Amino acid sequence: xxxxxxxxxxxxxxxxxxxxxxxxxxxxxxxxxxxxxxxxxxxxxxxxxxxxxxxxxxxxxxxxxxxxxxxxxxxxxxxxxxxxxxxxxxxxxxxxxxxxxxxxxxxxxxxxxxxxxxxxxxxxxxxxxxxxxxxxxxxxxxxxxxxxxxxxxxxxxxxxxxxxxxxxxxxxxxxxxxxxxxxxxxxxxxxxxxxxxxxxxxxxxxxxxxxxxxxxxxxxxxxxxxxxxxxxxxxxxxxxxxxxxxxxxxxxxxxxxxxxxxxxxxxxxxxxxxxxxxxxxxxxx
Numbered sequence: 001x002x003x004x005x006x007x008x009x010x011x012x013x014x015x016x017x018x019x020x021x022x023x024x025x026x027x028x029x030x031x032x033x034x035x036x037x038x039x040x041x042x043x044x045x046x047x048x049x050x051x052x053x054x055x056x057x058x059x060x061x062x063x064x065x066x067x068x069x070x071x072x073x074x075x076x077x078x079x080x081x082x083x084x085x086x087x088x089x090x091x092x093x094x095x096x097x098x099x100x101x102x103x104x105x106x107x108x109x110x111x112x113x114x115x116x117x118x119x120x121x122x123x124x125x126x127x128x129x130x131x132x133x134x135x136x137x138x139x140x141x142x143x144x145x146x147x148x149x150x151x152x153x154x155x156x157x158x159x160x161x162x163x164x165x166x167x168x169x170x171x172x173x174x175x176x177x178x179x180x181x182x183x184x185x186x187x188x189x190x191x192x193x194x195x196x197x198x199x200x201x202x203x204x205x206x207x208x209x210x211x212x213x214x215x216x217x218x219x220x221x222x223x224x225x226x227x228x229x230x231x232x233x234x235x236x237x238x239x240x241x242x243x244x245x246x247x248x249x250x251x252x253x254x255x256x257x258x259x260x261x262x263x264x265x266x267x268x269x270x271x272x273x274x275x276x277x278x279x280x281x282x283x284x285x
Contacts, residue, residue, distance in 0.1 A: 003031040003032045003033050003034055004031065004032050004067070005029045005030070005031055005032075005065075005067075005068070006030050006031065006032050006066065006067060006084070006162055006163055006194060007029075007030045007053055007064070007065070007066055007084065007085055007163055008027075008028065008029045008030070008064070008065045008068075009026055009027065009028040009029075009049070009052060009053065009059070009062065009063075009064055010027060010062055010063050010064075010065060011025050011026070011027065011061065011062035011063070012025070012026045012027075012028075012052060012059040012061065012062030012063070012064070013025055013026070013059065013060050013061045013062060014045075014048055014052060014057060014059055014060050015060060022045045022048045023045045023048060023049065023052075025062070025219075026049070026062070026219060026220060027219070027220070028049065028053075028213065028220050028222075029222070030053070030163055030194060030196055031194075031211075032162070032194055033189075033192075033194055034194065034210045034211050035185075035189060035194075035195050035197070035208060035209045035210045035211070036194075036195070036196045036197070036209060036210070036211045036212070036213060036222075037196075037197050037198075037199055037204075037205035037208065037209035037211070037212045037213070037225060038050070038196060038197065038198040038199070038212075038213050038215070039198075039199060039200070039202065039205060039212060039213070039214050039215070039238060039240055040214060040215030040216070040238045040239065040240075041215075041238060041239025041240070042239075044215040044216075044238065044239070045215055046167075046198045046215060047167065047198075049215070049220075050087055050165050050167060050196075050198060051087065052064060053085055053087070053163075053165060053196075054081070054082070054085045054086065054087035054165060055071065055073070055078050055081045055082060055085070056087065058073055064081075066080070066081060066084050066085075079112070082108075082159065082161075083112070083159060083160070083161065084161060084162050084163060085161055085162070085163045085165065086108075086156035086157075086159050086161040086163070086164055086165065087156070087165045087166075087167070088152050088153050088155075088156050088164070088165070088166050088167065088169065089152075089167050090167040090168040090169075090171055092145075092148035092149050092151065092152040093148065095152040095155065096140045096148060096151060096152055096155075097140075098140060099139060099140065100136070100137055100138060100139055100140065101127070101132065101135045101136055101137070101138050101140060101143070101151050101154075102123055102127070102136040102137060104140055104151060104155055105123045105126050105127060105151065105154045105155045105158050106119050106120075106122075106123045106158070107155065108155060108156070108158055108159045109122045109123070109158050109159065112159075122158045122159075122160065123136075123158055125157075125158070126154040126155070126157040126158035127154055129154070129157055129184070129187060129188060129191070130150040130151075130153055130154040130157065130184055131150065131180070131184060132147065132150050132151060132154060135147060135151070145172055145173070146173055146174075146177040146180075146181075149169065149172075149173065149177075149181070150181070150184070153166070153169070153184075157188065157193075161193065162192075162193065162194060163193070163194045163195075163196065164188065164193050164194070164195050164196070165195075165196045165197075165198075166185075166195065166196070166197045166198065167198045168198060168199055168200070169181060169185075169197060169199075170182070170199070170201070170204065178204075182208060185197075185208075197209070200240075202229055202235075202240050202241060202242070202243040203243050203244050203245065203266075205225060205229065205243070206225055206226065206229055206243040206244075206245045206246065206266050207245070207266040207267055209225045210224070210225060211223060211224055211225055211228070212224075212225040212228040212229055213228075214228060214231075214234050214235070214237070214238040214240070215238060216234060216237035216238050217237060218237070221234055226246070226263070226264070229242075229243050229246055230242075230246050245264055245265055245266040245267070245270075246264070248264065248265055248271060249264025249265065252264065252265075252274075257275070258274070
């Protein structure tokens with residue numbers, strides 16, 4: 001991959017107080033413009049890795065770099081990091097605290113010391129990007145779960161980060177909410193934001209990501225998503241199953257219905273298009 005590295009962990013190790021090592025001598029890169037899915041079993045260190053990337057945790061050894069420059073963990077260094085990398089946690093209620101949506105989204109830009117007119121511009125842009133402009137004055141405690149998710153992401157987007165890290169962003173959303181969120185993330189990517197998504201959903205990773213990073217006991221293994229999620233040895237180490245799309249692609253190739261160099265279907269809809277069959281109809285009830 002020739003895209004420049006925006007953020008990287010180099011030889012990083014980390015352990016919580018009085019606990020065993022969570023990550024040891026880890027190398028991990030986030031490349032500009034690549035949608036990256038981060039996958040691994042519970043306890044593999046995904047949350048720790050994301051907090052290290054965003055500056056919420058400091059490595060016991062090794063270093064975090066932004067565009068090749070080591071991050072300093074003083075006020076100036078962390079401010080620079082947080083205008084480059086933003087993390088949105090899985091539960092929006094852990095991130096929302098202001099009385100209204102607009103107030104919550106404005107918190108980060110205000111902390112940067114921006115003038116009020118610039119804060120308003122950033123808030124308006126972030127709300128529009130997440131499709132929640134109409135909710136600006138809505139009390140946060142009256143939001144639906146999906147609206148709270150979008151508000152939490154808008155708060156990160158208002159910081160105009162180059163890298164947006166999302167921890168299980170589709171968890172708890174119904175299928176329509178998931179599709180709308182993925183469309184929003186595609187819009188953010190088109191506007192220049194590099195997105196990293198931690199997920200347990202291998203089918204989602206296959207259809208959404210450019211690259212996949214699998215956290216295994218021997219470290220992080222990263223590469224093009226279709227190739228990585230076809231590695232049954234790595235999937236087993238990471239506690240993951242084979243994605244539906246990979247299994248179907250193998251079957252189609254075995255039966256001579258798909259050439260080796262043709263991309264396989266990632267969704268049932270793509271399979272229907274490929275085979276000329278009618279797309280699946282959702283069951284009622």
